Amino acid sequence: MGKRIYVGNVPFSLTEQELREKFEQHGNVTGVDVIMDRETGRPRGFAFVEMEDPAAADAAIQSLDGSDLGGRNLRVNEAQDRRGGGGRR
Secondary structure, three states: OEEEOOOOOOOOOOOOHHHHHHHHHHOEEEEEEEEEEEOOEEEEEEEEEEEEEEHHHHHHHHHHHOOOEEEEEEEEEEEEOOOOOOOOO
């Protein structure tokens, strides 16, 4: 089973392909999901990357956390499972 990685503080102009290429330097990427705002359709400034090999994912986290991409310092760490519902009642 692979590992899901949270990538924060990404440039709003970043594409899924650019993010995939950045992480593929460390191993096989099985999925990239740039999170978009539902109302505006614009990127929200964070994304999730799934990597096939957990060891490669750990190497990517170590290498890319704090690195510069498009003038912004990336925040890269293992994604946490969401707890509870969220949303409005």
